[in-house]
Amino acid sequence: MIAIGGTIGTGLFLGAGSTIYKTGPSVLWVYLILGVFFFFMMRAIGEMFYSDPTQHTFVAFISRYLGDTLGSLAGWTYWLGLIFLSTAELTAVGTYVKYWFPNFSAWLIELIFLIVLVSINLIAVRFFGEAEFWFAMIKIIAIVALIITGIFMISTNAQTPLGHASLNNIFKNYQLFPKGVFNFITAFPMVFFAFQGIEFISITIGEVKSPHSIIRKAVNETLIRILLFYIGALIVIMGIIPWHALTAEKSPFVQVYQLAGIPAAAAIINFVVLTAAASALNSSIFSAGRHFYQLALEAPKQGRLNKHFARISKNGVPARAIIVSAILVLIAPLMSILKGISEAFTIVTGASSDLYIIVYILALLAHRKYRSSNDFLAEGFLMPAYKITSTTTIIFFVLVFLSLFLIPADIPGAVGAIIWIVVLYSLISMSNRKRI
Template identity: 70%
Template sequence: MKSKIEENQDGTMRVLSNRHVQMIAIGGTIGTGLFLGSGSTISKTGPSVMLVYLILGFFFFFMMRAIGEMFYSDPSQHTFVSFISRYLGPVVGHFTGWTYWIGLVFVCMAELTATATYVQYWFPHIPSWIVELVFLGILASVNLIAARLFGEAEFWFAMIKIVAIVAMIITGIFMMTSHSVTPLGHASLINIFHNYTLFPHGVFNFISAFPMVFFAFQGIEFVSITIGEAKSPRVVIKKAVNETLIRILLFYIGALIVIMGIIPWTSLTANSSPFVQVFKLAGFPAAAATINFVVLTSSASSLNSCIFSAGRHFYQLATEVPENSWMYKTFAKISRNGVPAAAIIFSATLVLITPLMSLTTAISSVFTIVTGVSSDMYIIVYTLTMVAHRKYRASSDFLPDGFIMPWYKVTSPLTILFFGIIFISLFFIPEDVIGAVGAIVWTLIFGGLEFFRQRKITSTNINQ
């Protein structure tokens, strides 16, 4: 006998099971940064890259514990931004909501562009805009039909990534324990520590790896956005968040150990995927095509999650404006399928701008800059989330016997300080300076406009 589906007050359905949420959490933790970008970070820092992943992994774990604690106190919320509105006020909340949503739209656009690139590996003659329209149409439809279908799609997307990583780790362990001979030498753990230095290419390259790995982890918070539509949300959030660090250690650190055990780190370059190199050295001729399929599903997974998240965030924004406004009347609605259909359609429609980027290099250049700005804005959003958590701790909503963030008095200020240091480090990396400056300009201009808008609304209400 099927259990009755629980319906939230706003009409959304709690249909995501524990297995959906756990796999969405894994999908959010593992991105194309591991499959394609790890070669770049290893070439910059050598074996010290594991220390970079470990440090960032710990701080992201603490951020997720902060988010998890707030959701545990009120699992009816659809986005963590709603807690920023509640504890830091409508000005900061609305600014963060719009900033995060715009960032999501650009992430969607970037992932859609990537899917076309990966498909053209096999079908180079198909125009990229056709591939983009097909993928966007399919995944937007998946999100419109039901949250459960989204969860099912993410489950299988994440499964493909896990199988690829586990297969590489098992292959690597076999090669290292059997001391397999490759054109680059013997596969062995000794390769990791051979000629080891903490800063093989200087302190600057080591520091510049931190923002690169930070952006590889970006999206790890997506799992929290599923809580509003998950069965047994308090049980699910504790499990999903607590296993974040384990997943990072297992999939990232485990994969890096295997990669550097088989390929001497001095032989790795930023131009090719370490996964492809490992499988080729293991005698797997279809390595490049297989990893291309994996990163294609990874991009499709990210696009699927982005559409889901963007729809919920725009719906949240619509619920926070006056009820007589066109935005509230149009987008603060839940369809009969239990999803914010209008908000999803609007967000997906904006992503249709992506095919235009192939028409001129000027648009592509602007897109690259804007994507950089929106990525850097995530650091500000994450920091505001941590500040909101501190306000939550001081509020009457605080549950002393809830899902408590460990060592709060130390880990909370340290996490905020660390995010601040990451943002400051962007100014010392030439390719990140424009994005960092753009993020500050966006904050000052849009934040200022939002402040005056809210002040005008307040004064109008007082006069009435």
């Protein structure tokens, strides 16, 4: 549920229309291909966790197998990315709540939501898991309801203002590149970021009672379920609405429910995307706290970071690390008050999202080092066809990053990501040399 909560979000409920608009029915291939490579990445991370389930984040393995400098680079990058992600989701929460309460101040709504979710994370990991379970359940119910509605409409060949609901809307006159190869290729980074967050499941491994059985179950089953939800929903959407009739500006879920004769479709989907944003915010606060705690653990023993934040509270959570992360997320209500900083934030958020690709690549490189280390468990949870799948996944992720430079809107973020890596790597290297 945590992985589903972190992965299935507003990108499906609101953004699927624009992806279908660019690629047509071929969007199914985009999701399937990316799903396969994310499965390989999760198997690599899962194999390392299986050998040492006591770690709190997968970044710990980057430090162990690629060195402290790259480990710190990945750790700080991933943590800052989570802060920006949390800020973006909190801003979205304020927007969705104002749908019903337009006179409420957005900053006040955001502050209340942040306090509530941080409190849930501070009480105990069990309460976080319970909250995330129900957040994810609402999204699953919405998707299953859509799929059931779609199956009924397609099987009965229901008449709509756009024609008959039928799978022929997908497969009739099928073309792999109906809007050109360029649109097909540039759809990959869009869908890539829809899968972003699936690694959240690995961050919970160190806090479960039977990690070895959980690792196998979580990694093997979660992505299959996510793909079923994504692909099932997309097939239903395109079966009811001819793909060329979908608009990028309006949620395809709203369009389907309206064609099914549900007048309150917009309000229902607004509630669902509100819970989707709250779910992503809840997961990212949880993850950010664990990553900052890991950074504090790896910091010099007598330093302030290690001394003050490498601590677990009586409730069994890294409370101080969670609080520090939450304080930085306060930039969201600040943006609601000071409108001028939102444009700069958009650029930084884009850069941090792009950096996740680099962190994923580092995790895969760490796994390759693990395979040749003394820690390698020959009887462990092995990545299938490792020599082929590891190499192809790394190459594929590199190609996804390079494809960002083909999309004008993504170029500032991609360039910012490169600058971020160079500057942060230089600063960490200088700091390490001074300590030596």
